[in-house]
Structures are given as C-alpha cells and as structure tokens.
Amino acid sequence: MSSTAPNLIAAVSEARQWDRLMELAKLGAITGADGEPGVNRACLTPLDREARRLVISWAEGLGLTVSVDEIGNLFLRHEGTEAGAAPVLTGSHMDTQPNGGRFDGIWGVIAGLEAVQAIREAGIATRRPIEVVAWTNEEGGRFAPGCMGSMAYAHYKPANAWDAVADAEGITFGQALAEHRAAEAGLTHRPLGGKPFAYVEAHIEQGPRLEAEGADIGVVTGIQGSRWFIVELRGETAHAGTAPVSLRKDAVQDMIRAITALNALMTDPTDVLRFTVGQIEVLPNTSNTVADRVRFTIDFRHPDKDVLLANGDAIEPTIRSAVKNCEVTVTERFHALPVEFDALVTDAVEDAATAQGLSSLRIPSGAFHDAQFMVPLCPSGMIFVPCRNGVSHNPAEYSTPGQLAAGARVLAAVLTDLANR
Ligand code: GLV
Ligand code: MN
Ligand code: MN
Numbered sequence: 001m002s003s004t005a006p007n008l009i010a011a012v013s014e015a016r017q018w019d020r021l022m023e024l025a026k027l028g029a030i031t032g033a034d035g036e037p038g039v040n041r042a043c044l045t046p047l048d049r050e051a052r053r054l055v056i057s058w059a060e061g062l063g064l065t066v067s068v069d070e071i072g073n074l075f076l077r078h079e080g081t082e083a084g085a086a087p088v089l090t091g092s093h094m095d096t097q098p099n100g101g102r103f104d105g106i107w108g109v110i111a112g113l114e115a116v117q118a119i120r121e122a123g124i125a126t127r128r129p130i131e132v133v134a135w136t137n138e139e140g141g142r143f144a145p146g147c148m149g150s151m152a153y154a155h156y157k158p159a160n161a162w163d164a165v166a167d168a169e170g171i172t173f174g175q176a177l178a179e180h181r182a183a184e185a186g187l188t189h190r191p192l193g194g195k196p197f198a199y200v201e202a203h204i205e206q207g208p209r210l211e212a213e214g215a216d217i218g219v220v221t222g223i224q225g226s227r228w229f230i231v232e233l234r235g236e237t238a239h240a241g242t243a244p245v246s247l248r249k250d251a252v253q254d255m256i257r258a259i260t261a262l263n264a265l266m267t268d269p270t271d272v273l274r275f276t277v278g279q280i281e282v283l284p285n286t287s288n289t290v291a292d293r294v295r296f297t298i299d300f301r302h303p304d305k306d307v308l309l310a311n312g313d314a315i316e317p318t319i320r321s322a323v324k325n326c327e328v329t330v331t332e333r334f335h336a337l338p339v340e341f342d343a344l345v346t347d348a349v350e351d352a353a354t355a356q357g358l359s360s361l362r363i364p365s366g367a368f369h370d371a372q373f374m375v376p377l378c379p380s381g382m383i384f385v386p387c388r389n390g391v392s393h394n395p396a397e398y399s400t401p402g403q404l405a406a407g408a409r410v411l412a413a414v415l416t417d418l419a420n421r
Helices: 006-011 014-025 046-062 106-121 148-153 173-183 209-213 251-265 305-322 343-355 401-419
Strands: 029-031 037-039 065-068 074-078 088-093 130-135 198-204 217-223 225-234 274-276 280-283 293-302 327-336 360-365 380-385
Touching: 006 106, 006 401, 014 046, 014 106, 014 401, 046 065, 046 074, 046 106, 046 130, 046 173, 074 106, 088 106, 088 401, 106 130, 106 198, 106 401, 130 148, 198 343, 198 401, 209 217, 209 360, 217 343, 217 401, 225 251, 225 305, 251 280, 251 293, 251 305, 293 305, 305 327, 343 360, 343 380, 343 401, 360 380, 380 401
Parallel strands: 088 130, 088 198, 198 380, 217 360
Antiparallel strands: 029 037, 065 074, 074 130, 217 380, 225 293, 225 327, 274 293, 280 293
16 A cells, blocks of 8 residues: 655646657647647657657656667666666657657656656655666557567567568668667667566556546556458459459459458447458559459457457458458468456555545556556556547547646656555
C-alpha cells in the first residue's frame, strides 16, 4: 500500500508536462479535417530524431544518463541508491500514426520524465534506478508491424528480423535504422535487452470508458491479443469494355468475396471481436482496366487466446475457399497473444490513485502497447487516463492538462513505490 509523500505530488508540474507535449506536437504538426492540431511523426525520420533530441536535452538538463540500443530504443536513467539493483522501467513511444494525435505514445515518455523530475526535485531517493524508455516503432505506421523496439528488447524476435520491411517509398527498416544510428552515433550505446524489476507504461485510454464512467485513472488489467496479416491476390489485367466477365481473373471481385467470407467468420454477436481491413492497394488502379493485383491488410484482435488462435488460423482457409479466380498469398506479420498484467503493478496503480483521492476503474486495453512484450520479462502494467470521446489515431485526440497531470502524479507515486521495493 502506497502512502505518497505530499511533496512528490506537489512537484509534478501540470504546466511543464503540458508545455513539453505542445513543444513536441510542433514536430510533425498536421491539421485534421476539422482543423484539429494533429501530428504525423513517423519513426526513424529526421522529425523523430528532432523530437528525441528535445527529450534528450530535457533529460540531460535533469542529470539523467542517456543511452540507446541497437534498435534505437532510447533510455533516460535516474540512478538508485543501491548499486546493481534492477531498474523500474517506464515509458512508451514517440512515433505517431500518419494521421495521428498529440498524446498517443509521447505522453507516456513525457509522463515518465515528469515523474522522474518530480522525484528528484522532491529530494526522494529510490533504492532502484528508474529508466524512462522511448521504444522504437510502436505504431507500425511506416514499417509494419508495430512494437519492433519492445519485441527486440524482450528477445521475442532478433533486432534484424524486420530489416527487409519497406516503407511506402521503398526504404527498408534496415536502411532507416542504419541512417538513424549513424545520426545518433554520439550517444552512449547499451546492449539490447535487460531484466527490469517492473515495467509501467502511462498512456491515454484510446477508448471511451473512463470518460463515460467518470473515472480519473484506468488500472489496466491486460491487453487483448492481436494478429496482423497481409493478403495478396493475383489475377490478370483485361480491358473493362471488352473482356467477358466470365473469363476475367478480377482481383477486386475476389477481394470482395474474401472480405465477405471473412466478415462472416468474424461475426460476433457480443461485439468483443475486432476485425479491420484498413489498407487496400489495387493495381493497376485505373477505372477501365480489370485489376490484376490487390493487397489488403487484416488487423484481428480478441481478448480470448482460443478465439484469437482459432479464428486467426481460419483466415487463410476462409480466403482460399472464397476466391474464385486469383492466386492467393496470406502472410502473418504480427502475432501478440493476450496478456494479463501483474498484481504488483495493478495494485500499486490502484493504491496510488486511491491515496491521491482519484477515482479508478480496472479496464483491459483494446489497443496493443509495448507493455505487452514486457510481460514475460517482469511484472508489468499500465496507467490510462481518459481521452475525449475515446478518440485516438486521429488529430482530434485530446486529454486535458489536468487529466494528464493526474496520470503523471499516479505514475510518480507508483515508480517511487516500486523503486523502493
Ligand atoms: C496501437 O497503435 C494499436 O494499433 O493498438
Ligand atoms: Mn500508443
Ligand atoms: Mn497508436
């Protein structure tokens, strides 16, 4: 049970945290359809590096030690009093969706920095070190899938597993990472991986529940499973005016058959299952030519491992039996099983919220997060704060300075608690 030092709570600055978020939101600023201020800052780009330099300058100003690993994960370390004690790790990611908001990911990094700054300014010594991490490529927007940095840290995959993944311009992850590492060659290097004592990630909820239920803090109980696939259909081009329909190998028509069959497979009267086709490429993409190629993505999620495995494994056979004329290739590119967070962290979050007079709600996460890959390494958990209308991956994404400050205060208390165990 935590009893938070009042000076720690007072040392968390709502204005400083908000100002930092707004400074960072200038890097990659975009305007949404209704004029909302969003951000497009893809990973391993010059903008990403500019944002990192800003965060590094704040961390160095605080006296934190900065280091990077071979996949570009960035660590900002506050020392503990006990030499060799395993650190408490906190953080999130700094990359955004192409049409993203100002808070998804970056708030978890800035909240970690704010919490550490408050701990230092309050003169609180912690037994364990606290490290703030910014994971590389959580979003998977430029290079799919997401969570590459945390997967590599957790040795779930080797760091070079995605070297050949190309972005929309044909630049590979391997090339972008090499360029990025050269640009950050002046930073101290650390080995990939580690064995933290615990991991805590602060994030906006990205869903509507906390706001609807009037809760200040989400005590995140776990994360549902996700599987990502790419489907490629290969037919034959033909003249739209002359080729008889019966002789065509029309990739668009086969895509419609495939998605219709998948919609039937994924029908869930309880509305728990999430099935999304979010990206479709058609070639040659002209109105008077029958398309010979279609490539579409599948994002499938479920909290129940058995459903995730059974329905996910049924995707390829369902597509194969639905298409009539095209050759089919189905490639799975992300496979994250559902996880449950550890009571060490969930209880610490709930206790800290209660001790600060904040209302809290235990909720699972529908979005995936780097925390998913920390679960096998150490007791892990997350802190959510409400976001307006539950909107995220959208420039309209918004949490108030006060909601974010409440989250940072809970994070500061949780980090202090865990770092003294
Ligand atoms: C993370 O951005 C997700 O898609 O859940
Ligand atoms: Mn995120
Ligand atoms: Mn996101």
